[in-house]
Amino acid sequence: MEKTISFLKEHRETYLQELIDFLRIPSISALSDHKEDIKKAAEWLKNSLEKAGFEHVQMMPTGGHPVVYADHLHAEGAPTVLIYGHYDVQPVDPLPLWQSPPFEPEIREGRLYARGASDDKGQVFMHIKVLEAILKTEGKLPFNFKVLFEGEEEIGSAHLDAFVEKNQELLAADLLVVSDTPMLEKGKPAVCYGLRGLAGLQIDVKGPKSDLHSGNFGGAVQNPIHALVELLSSMRDQEGRITIEGFYDRVKPLSEKEREEFKQLNQDEERLREELGVPSLFGEKGYTALERTWGRPTLEINGIYGGFQGERIKTVIPSEAHAKITCRLVPDQEPDEILSLIEKHIADHTPPGVTVTTTRFDTGRPYMTPIDHPAIHAASRAYEKAYGVPAAYIRMGGSIPIVETFVRLLKLPVILMGFGLPNENFHAPNEFFTLENFDKGLDTLAYYWQELKTALS
Amino acid sequence: MEKTISFLKEHRETYLQELIDFLRIPSISALSDHKEDIKKAAEWLKNSLEKAGFEHVQMMPTGGHPVVYADHLHAEGAPTVLIYGHYDVQPVDPLPLWQSPPFEPEIREGRLYARGASDDKGQVFMHIKVLEAILKTEGKLPFNFKVLFEGEEEIGSAHLDAFVEKNQELLAADLLVVSDTPMLEKGKPAVCYGLRGLAGLQIDVKGPKSDLHSGNFGGAVQNPIHALVELLSSMRDQEGRITIEGFYDRVKPLSEKEREEFKQLNQDEERLREELGVPSLFGEKGYTALERTWGRPTLEINGIYGGFQGERIKTVIPSEAHAKITCRLVPDQEPDEILSLIEKHIADHTPPGVTVTTTRFDTGRPYMTPIDHPAIHAASRAYEKAYGVPAAYIRMGGSIPIVETFVRLLKLPVILMGFGLPNENFHAPNEFFTLENFDKGLDTLAYYWQELKTALS
Numbered sequence: 001m002e003k004t005i006s007f008l009k010e011h012r013e014t015y016l017q018e019l020i021d022f023l024r025i026p027s028i029s030a031l032s033d034h035k036e037d038i039k040k041a042a043e044w045l046k047n048s049l050e051k052a053g054f055e056h057v058q059m060m061p062t063g064g065h066p067v068v069y070a071d072h073l074h075a076e077g078a079p080t081v082l083i084y085g086h087y088d089v090q091p092v093d094p095l096p097l098w099q100s101p102p103f104e105p106e107i108r109e110g111r112l113y114a115r116g117a118s119d120d121k122g123q124v125f126m127h128i129k130v131l132e133a134i135l136k137t138e139g140k141l142p143f144n145f146k147v148l149f150e151g152e153e154e155i156g157s158a159h160l161d162a163f164v165e166k167n168q169e170l171l172a173a174d175l176l177v178v179s180d181t182p183m184l185e186k187g188k189p190a191v192c193y194g195l196r197g198l199a200g201l202q203i204d205v206k207g208p209k210s211d212l213h214s215g216n217f218g219g220a221v222q223n224p225i226h227a228l229v230e231l232l233s234s235m236r237d238q239e240g241r242i243t244i245e246g247f248y249d250r251v252k253p254l255s256e257k258e259r260e261e262f263k264q265l266n267q268d269e270e271r272l273r274e275e276l277g278v279p280s281l282f283g284e285k286g287y288t289a290l291e292r293t294w295g296r297p298t299l300e301i302n303g304i305y306g307g308f309q310g311e312r313i314k315t316v317i318p319s320e321a322h323a324k325i326t327c328r329l330v331p332d333q334e335p336d337e338i339l340s341l342i343e344k345h346i347a348d349h350t351p352p353g354v355t356v357t358t359t360r361f362d363t364g365r366p367y368m369t370p371i372d373h374p375a376i377h378a379a380s381r382a383y384e385k386a387y388g389v390p391a392a393y394i395r396m397g398g399s400i401p402i403v404e405t406f407v408r409l410l411k412l413p414v415i416l417m418g419f420g421l422p423n424e425n426f427h428a429p430n431e432f433f434t435l436e437n438f439d440k441g442l443d444t445l446a447y448y449w450q451e452l453k454t455a456l457s
Numbered sequence: 458m459e460k461t462i463s464f465l466k467e468h469r470e471t472y473l474q475e476l477i478d479f480l481r482i483p484s485i486s487a488l489s490d491h492k493e494d495i496k497k498a499a500e501w502l503k504n505s506l507e508k509a510g511f512e513h514v515q516m517m518p519t520g521g522h523p524v525v526y527a528d529h530l531h532a533e534g535a536p537t538v539l540i541y542g543h544y545d546v547q548p549v550d551p552l553p554l555w556q557s558p559p560f561e562p563e564i565r566e567g568r569l570y571a572r573g574a575s576d577d578k579g580q581v582f583m584h585i586k587v588l589e590a591i592l593k594t595e596g597k598l599p600f601n602f603k604v605l606f607e608g609e610e611e612i613g614s615a616h617l618d619a620f621v622e623k624n625q626e627l628l629a630a631d632l633l634v635v636s637d638t639p640m641l642e643k644g645k646p647a648v649c650y651g652l653r654g655l656a657g658l659q660i661d662v663k664g665p666k667s668d669l670h671s672g673n674f675g676g677a678v679q680n681p682i683h684a685l686v687e688l689l690s691s692m693r694d695q696e697g698r699i700t701i702e703g704f705y706d707r708v709k710p711l712s713e714k715e716r717e718e719f720k721q722l723n724q725d726e727e728r729l730r731e732e733l734g735v736p737s738l739f740g741e742k743g744y745t746a747l748e749r750t751w752g753r754p755t756l757e758i759n760g761i762y763g764g765f766q767g768e769r770i771k772t773v774i775p776s777e778a779h780a781k782i783t784c785r786l787v788p789d790q791e792p793d794e795i796l797s798l799i800e801k802h803i804a805d806h807t808p809p810g811v812t813v814t815t816t817r818f819d820t821g822r823p824y825m826t827p828i829d830h831p832a833i834h835a836a837s838r839a840y841e842k843a844y845g846v847p848a849a850y851i852r853m854g855g856s857i858p859i860v861e862t863f864v865r866l867l868k869l870p871v872i873l874m875g876f877g878l879p880n881e882n883f884h885a886p887n888e889f890f891t892l893e894n895f896d897k898g899l900d901t902l903a904y905y906w907q908e909l910k911t912a913l914s
Contacts, residue, residue: 030769091771097667155769182673196672200770209734210554211885214757215653215855216639218785219697219749220729222739225758225780226693233690236683238808240676272677277666282679282810292676300671301682302773303764308781312487312612313657313818314548315783315856316759316884323682324765326772328675351695353739361770398672399772427773428668 003137020105023114029088052132062159065151073144080144082173085124086153089116097429117433118420123179130445156362157402181418189383192416194368194395197329200361212317222353224321254295293397335363364401378455382448386440460594477562480571486545509589519616522608530601537601539630542581543610546573554886574890575877580636587902613819614859638875646840649873651825651852654786657818669774679810681778750854792820821858835912839905843897
């Protein structure tokens with residue numbers, strides 16, 4: 001193992017340059033203009049996997065963007081590990097807020113700035129490089145490995161469910177490893193045992209058939225923006241509790257034990273407040289910020305638009321107004337059921353004088369697993385070797401909807417061991433990856449395969 | 458007079474082509490990119506006035522876009538008439554909804570489509586042409602005339618108040634004529650005796666210092682869009698009544714007499730509903746649509762924006778959210794006082810976890826005049842000669858803030874006689890001017906100066 005660790009250190013600068021190349025590809029899955037970029041990123045991965053020594057490397061079609069599959073199945077008698085990650089990234093707007101362009105990676109003060117640096121290209125890349133280094137230094141891998149990298153994670157893994165369902169034999173494994181979850185904070189690694197689910201909806205409000213002069217018609221007709229505002233406002237009370245009937249019905253309450261464990265993590269809410277730059281934290285009464293983000297569901301308005309957005313004023317009653325909302329869900333909420341509840345709420349609360357239509361976005365179930373698996377403890381030990389402190393067991397507010405699908409269809413345990421930090425601006429301008437975690441992360445993964453070998457033998 | 462009417466008919470096609478030239482200039486006052494176009498439109502007017510025989514034709518600077526002034530003061534002993542109009546136009550977005558480009562005028566089915574065709578370039582143009590025709594056919598004008606065309610009406614006449622105040626001597630007159638108000642409907646001309654005032658505000662909500670991942674932070678912080686939605690929703694009840702404390706305090710109730718007069722106008726609400734393409738009309742309980750648009754104040758959200766507006770979804774908690782609102786005011790509401798009430802409401806209702814700032818836009822007082830002036834009755838008779846039916850006396854939901862300034866500073870009666878129709882898409886895509894009213898309007902104005910002569914002598 002020490003040979004591998006040394007090898008990783010020696011090649012650190014080359015690897016970093018390779019990652020920077022990867023990050024230059026604007027593989028934004030949400031925007032159809034970037035379809036070719038998505039393909040380019042998949043091809044980049046394919047080449048990288050071939051170079052690393054993987055076999056059966058291929059881009060496999062889905063109903064949407066392709067997945068990249070590869071394997072290395074020469075550890076006879078050993079278990080098979082499936083590694084999952086994604087090569088697509090979030091959109092970059094508002095672009096003017098980026099200090100350096102999102103697809104021109106730049107290193108500043110030990111941070112690599114670029115869209116996807118941390119979420120998730122950096123982490124996908126590390127997995128490839130560690131296995132390449134082991135192959136080069138040891139001549140073989142301790143397990144049979146399969147890797148599956150998708151291009152639609154940031155748009156809800158629209159076609160991966162069907163892909164996994166269809167390719168269960170190809171993907172069959174004993175363990176799934178995913179690096180797409182954050183560490184607790186700088187210097188505090190974490191293994192994640194719970195993810196929130198996701199359910200999204202677009203709301204379109206239609207009023208008059210064309211924009212109207214607010215003088216000539218103001219008072220005669222419903223204003224679609226006002227109708228939308230009223231509708232959205234009716235979905236949450238002033239304390240942040242969602243008021244959609246039935247929304248909390250299936251929410252599993254946080255156990256006293258879990259709340260105590262969260263408390264032990266000692267989240268500094270004042271520091272969080274300061275980091276986020278808000279006058280105060282906000283959310284459902286009776287819960288800490290950690291409990292709210294890990295263990296309670298939300299309904300967020302991700303975007304709203306209607307009428308005039310230019311300089312100064314335009315005295316118009318617009319014809320339309322729009323909003324995009326997503327819910328983060330916790331066990332045992334069912335995404336489709338939640339969307340139905342919201343649609344019913346909208347139907348029941350549509351203000352007079354407008355029509356409202358909705359469009360569902362792809363959904364994902366919440367996920368939670370017991371933390372007593374030996375592969376989880378092995379992860380904790382690997383982190384400890386690289387970071388000098390034991391890993392915390394945490395839940396995560398984000399969603400990796402496909403995790404629940406893998407578990408359900410492939411019937412295997414999942415190890416969520418990530419190297420991102422919560423402050424790395426995922427989905428926001430100035431996303432970055434902390435290079436300390438690039439270095440220690442490579443080591444951690446190398447140690448992990450060793451620890452896992454011990455744990456499973 | 459019949460000579461003038463014939464002359465106008467003979468030159469109708471030439472005039473129409475000239476107007477089309479004028480409409481090609483994209484003189485959008487709200488957008489700084491169009492500053493040169495505004496100047497071009499002012500120069501176009503200057504040339505047109507010189508050609509018509511006006512004197513002292515000049516572009517006069519203001520703090521913003523220039524005004525165009527000209528006069529013809531050779532009717533010794535006769536009263537002086539001041540004609541006011543505006544050569545600036547509204548922005549054109551959403552551009553894709555225009556059937557023909559807004560600045561490439563096109564005639565379809567007796568309608569001239571272009572931004573500004575009806576509001577207000579077409580009507581400004583008609584005034585020039587009628588006086589030009591009288592000069593050419595009669596050799597002299599029946600009154601002393603001054604014209605003042607401004608370039609900032611669509612942005613609240615930001616600098617005209619100061620200009621009028623400074624140039625009271627230059628502008629001194631016995632009567633002000635304005636053609637910027639709509640007729641009641643096709644074939645039903647109207648003289649307007651009341652205008653609503655205007656007060657506008659931009660609301661900017663600031664939350665976290667940058668956009669956040671809705672998974673990692675959803676539940677921990679206030680969402681600026683949600684805060685904005687809550688704030689805006691608190692300003693109006695579900696029946697359309699504004700809930701800002703003190704908003705209605707100074708509103709002069711509609712008299713029973715006026716309500717009866719409105720009723721006589723027989724507005725067909727079902728036809729209006731159908732024309733606007735809404736499932737139902739909407740507004741303050743206890744009033745007809747006409748009463749609500751002419752005699753009751755409003756608060757409209759003209760624009761809202763924040764977060765992700767692209768395809769599909771982006772799971773973001775945005776850093777900011779914004780709205781633009783304007784109120785239409787009725788006597789005796791004071792715009793500045795109304796803005797203060799709204800600002801106080803915002804301060805009192807700002808949700809926790811965000812900061813809210815506001816920016817005021819220019820304001821205008823509401824205006825109402827008694828209808829017993831002989832110049833008003835002369836207008837009614839002129840309309841009757843051209844249209845075959847007497848003019849109705851109406852109020853208007855729109856605002857021409859400068860009217861109140863003229864009345865206050867120059868101490869003269871105002872005749873609001875317009876030729877637009879309420880369905881001509883002012884401020885909206887596909888603005889048009891009904892050519893029937895171009896033709897009959899030219900005749901009406903020619904008759905008007907004759908009728909006015911009789912009325913005042």
